Amino acid sequence: RLSTVDLEEDIDPVRSRPKEIPHNEKLLSLKYESLDYDNSENQLFLEEERRMSHMGFRCLEISRWVICGLIGVFTGLIACFIDIVVEKLAGVKYSVVKKNIEMFTEVGGLSISLLLWVVLNSAFVMVGAIIVTCFEPIAAGSGIPQIKCYLNGVKVPRVVRLKTLVVKVCGVICSVAGGLAVGKEGPMIHSGAVVAAGVSQGRSTSLKKDFKIFEYFRRDTEKRDFVSAGAAAGVSAAFGAPVGGVLFSLEEGASFWNQMLTWRIFFASMISTFTLNLVLSVYHNKTTELSSPGLINFGTFDLECVQYSLYEIPLFICMGAIGGLLGALFNLLNYWLTIFRIRYVHRPCLQVMEAMMVAAVTASVSFAMIYLSNDCKPLKMDNSEEYPLQVAQWLSERWSGNSAARQFVYSWVRVGQGGASPSLVFGVVSAFQLFCADGEYNAMATTFFNTPERSVRSLFHNPRGTYNLLTLGFFTLTYFFLACWTYGLMVSAGVFIPSLLIGAAWGRLFGVLLPNKTFIKPIWADPGKYALMGAAAQLGGIVRMTLSLTVILVEATGNVTYGFPIMLVLMTAKIVGDYFIEGLYDIHIKLQSVPFLHWEAPATSHWLTAREVMSSPVTCFNQLEKVGTIMDFLSNTATNHNGFPVIVQATFGMTCLFLLCGLILRSQLIVLLKHKVFVERAHSRLHQRKLQLKDFRDAYPRFPPIQSIHVSQDERECMMDLSEFMNPTPYTVPQETSLPRVFKLFRALGLRHLVVVDDVNKVVGLVTRKDLARYHMGKHGLEELHLAQM
Amino acid sequence: MGVFVNYACLFRLLLWANALTFITAVNIASDATELSGDRALNRPSSFISVPHAFQPDSFRQFLTLGLSDAFPEDMEGTENCLELLSIFGQRYVTLANCLVSYARPVKVCQNCYTDYNNFENIYKNISSDQSGPGNVSCQDSLLWSDRLMLLPSLYSGLRDIWESAACTNCLTAYQMNLSNETLNFLAKLNQSLICFDKYQQGNHSELCKKCKTAYKQLDELYSKMEGNKTLCIDIEDAMNMTRQLWSKNCSSPRKEMVPVIAVSSFMLFLPIIFYLSNYLHSEQKKRKLIHPKRAKSSHSLMNIQDKFS
DSSP states (O other): OOOOOOOOOOOOHHHHSOOEEEOOSSEEETTOEEOOOSOOOOHHHHHHHHHSOHHHHHHHHHHHHHHHHHHHHHHHHHHHHHHHHHHHHHHHHHHHHHHHHHHHHHHSOHHHHHHHHHHHHHHHHHHHHHHHHHHOGGGOSOSHHHHHHHHHTEEOTTTTOHHHHHHHHHHHHHHHHTTOSOBSHHHHHHHHHHHHHHHTTTEETTTTEEOOOSGGGOSHHHHHHHHHHHHHHHHHHHHSOHHHHHHHHHHHHTTSOOHHHHHHHHHHHHHHHHHHHHHHHHHTTOTTOOOOOSSSOOOOOOGGGOOOOTTHHHHHHHHHHHHHHHHHHHHHHHHHHHHHHHHHOOSHHHHHHHHHHHHHHHHHHHHHHHHHOOOEEEOOSOSSOOOOHHHHHHHHHHTTTOHHHHHHHHHHHHHHHTSSOHHHHHHHHHTOOTTSOTTEEEHHHHHHSSOHHHHHHHHHHSOTTSSOHHHHHHHHHHHHHHHHHHTTSSSOOBSHHHHHHHHHHHHHHHHHHHHHHSOOOTTTOOHHHHHHHHHHHHHHHHHOOOHHHHHHHHHHHTOSTTHHHHHHHHHHHHHHHHHHOOOHHHHHHHHTTOOOOOSSOOTTOTTOBHHHHSBOSOOOEESEEEHHHHHHHHHOSSOOOOEEEEEEEEEETTEEEEEEEEEEEHHHHHHHHHTTOOHHHHHHOTTSOOOOHHHHHHHOSSOOOGGGOOOOHHHHTOEEEOTTTSBSSOOEEETTOBHHHHHHHHHHHTOSEEEEEOTTSOEEEEEEHHHHHTEEEETTEEEEOEEEEO | OHHHHHHHHHHHHHHHHHHHHHHHHHSOOOHHHHHHHHHHHHHHHHHHOOOSSOOHHHHHHHHHHHHHHHOGGGHHHHHHHHHHHHHHHHHHHHHHHHHHHTTTTTOHHHHHHHHHHHHHHHHHHHHSOOBOTTSOBHIIIIISSSSSOHHHHHHHHHHHHHHHTTGGGGBOGGGOSBOHHHHHHHHHHHHHHHHHHHHSSSOHHHHHHHHHHHHHHHHHHHHHHHHHTOOOHHHHHHHHHHHHHHHHHHOOOOOOHHHHHHHHHHHHHHHHHHHHHHHHHSOOOEEEEEOOOBOOHHHHHHHHHHHHO
16 A cells, blocks of 8 residues: 555665764754745645634734734843843842952952852853753754754754743853853844744643634744744844844845735834833833843944044955954854864763853953953043033033043943943943052953943943053953853853954954054044944854844944945955855854755756655655554654655556655644544544644644554554645656755745656655755865764 | 114114125125125124123123113113123132132132032022013023023033032032031041151151051042042042052052962863863764665666656
8 A cells, every 4th residue: 555666775785884973064963854834735724714704814914913012022021131130140240259359459369359250150150051951952052043043944943942941041141140251142032032932822832821822823834934023023132223133034034025024023123122121211210211222232422433434444344354354263263162062072061061161261361361451541530420411411512622531421421321320331441440559440350340241332432542452452362262162152142242342352452553553643543433343343254144233233333324334344254254164153053963955055056956856765645544554654763754745546547656646744644643533433423523723733833752642453454534634735846857946946935845756746756955955065066964863 | 862863873774784684695796785784784893892801890881881872761671780790790700710720639619619609699690580670681681682692601611510520519508518528528638648748758668557547548438428429529539639649659569470370370271171081081972874765866767768768
């Protein structure tokens, strides 16, 4: 009864033995599967559509909007929670350490304060690393690669679960409070995606709670759209950049876009940033001033200083090139490190130890740098007073000749308004006296002894002369290596802020060096501007995002004037960086062996046809199939197929052929077996409820494994009629179709299975995502990746 | 009276000339209108001109004459306002004088608060809505009647200085007196400075030892006031100077270089051991390769082609 395409099976003995090789980037893992983006238009679906009224469709549309609103609200709330808790914890930690240092500066024994700092940091990071390694390893890292994969159509196991969200949020808090060189922005994108996936389903499988709402959206197609909205909301909450968020989703996952979806995603982004803004303003007792739209606030640049002149554009391009080079170096180092980690540091206890060690080293390096730094600057103004806004404006007007002073005051006012408590923020300018004389502050401490967001802000906005060359140089160098070392640890943390910080430091260095070397008018060489460009260049060189990153930076600085230079810088950084190595996220996707489909099929692959690409022979089922056969095939652990072509017998004169008539998925078969939809039973029990699409949705997304389904010996002899449940019109291609053509179908339609047929519609093979993803352009032309069990 | 009529005529001429210049700006300029416009504009400028020497009496006389000439019916109200104007001028001068003389080192708040209060009072008087005798409010005639609005901008200039100096923090309510805390601080400051002076000539280490208590007390008090937000520019500046003086003499050297560096380098040494031991002892993770089912393309292709041919 079972039909396979009969091709001779001579498996040579060498190939049958599983070969073991060390992990490398040229592998595809079997644990990743595709999402079913393509809708199965079976009879159940058509029936349901017939039953649904016009009003029903309107309600669906409305509920999509409601869901997007909810996604925005919850994402914003999570961002608030992270922000507030980090602020509190870091504040407590820094004040304890600072007090301790001050105490020991008097009496001696500073190494004790150093140890205190080390222990505090390691303790925070230990908690973060333990929850990640023990409960949800997928929550490690920034989560952007995973979300990128999900939006690409790969089902990454457990990536959008509630547990992942909880671990992610707690992990981020721990790692940021633990003083690692990390940011909390990347994880926000992941969190937003999880929120979206959860809210849109109207239930939580983990908590076993079903609200009986939004049941229509329980399929991959709808869920993936909502996840892209959630990612956008996450970006928007992280940077206060709603348009940037939408463009991020567009850039990373855009195969399936239409105007309404874009508009809804934009709605979710806006709601998210508004929620964050509102809640933070209430938290800071400034309910009416909605002035903190994102987790990171770059601060607005003073209008007088935003101008850039034509002669600066070559300088910016030059900075872009530097950013590209440094980014490539960063990626290369991180690539080696990650391979080493995958190969050797794979036991949970080792991973926790490694994270703690990084935290300890970060703390001690920072301490040593601060201690050895001689960069003491006199206090310019006392921080204790919270001057009203008008005074500062007045001051800056009076000092209009002195741009530094002017900018100083502006940045200060802005920061003071910006939500965070003024004493803490302004602390970057004055509070850290540490080892300096009374009445002076330590410039090195302002960059190290602080949360990274604040350091970025002070690099952007502090006036010329705040940092000296040596401070900036050492800071760039150490932070570069620390950040590179940190990314890829088993803690949840992002790479955005460290990149920005490295870039801001060397950009500022660049800006400070300029007037010494050339005779440029000093007003041009406002170092804050160069810090911004450097930050953009470094970030662009590491992550290689283009459009969305430009818009995010423009929105985060609230400054459209810089749009053009930022674009130039990012373009240059990407071009230069791509010459050497891929972007960081792509590297990590590759190292996780994900079958990721890029925008285009690899060049020079037109000579490959579907016949070479496809898997063959294919396991097919008859339209009327015996239960026992199905059970046997599904429980066979060696084959992990998910889609099965359904064939029907047709007679043409004397010859009898098995022709394709549909496609059925493993998940559908499992539901059918679970409900025991057998032909014999239907005859015997007429009153039995007819299976509906709802039953498939209820089982989604965690279909029970085949092992949990018990079929008695009698039942094995029963028959199943698949015609009602299969997708009657699967996409097919002839054998001669070229690889790029197949690729385009996959990428544009979000296919999971593509049946290859011959000219009489007989099944010859099946193309899946892994068959396509294994071809890639290597150094020596087209290369093929290996499939591996992990 | 003849003089008045004369001036009134002149005033009308001015208005007319303005209208004319407006027209010339819009229409084609003709020589005749330009000439008359120029003449008319020149004369009022000499008529409004402000005396350079700041001599209240002559100034007042001049203005009285001028204004009352223009508006003969408002004579009494104007008289009152001009009185206020001259007082404003005097107090402005006094306050500015005081501010400048105490600019460096900053002792503005301690010494100028009475002047400032006076200055503020007179401005309040002017800007209050009370109409004097003759039913005319000086607010309109003195403050807002021209484009320059000199008085408000003079006032806001000094007020902003006062506010940014945060002098109110050092004064009692209504700025009547220096607050107790400020006085206390000043006393302490004095104590420290005297001590510094005393040991200035001798050995620095002696200064550091002897004056330490006084300095520490001062520092503590300052920190406390910083917390209370009762600092004004005088105190901030005085403290800054004192701190610099102290640090110049008694900055402590970094004496713990060795332990700090030792601990840090120990920390830096840890990862090397960690990674090395992992590399040597941890088993390398291997991946099992899987060979997917593929069509033996050449065979089947041949078969199919054979069939069809």
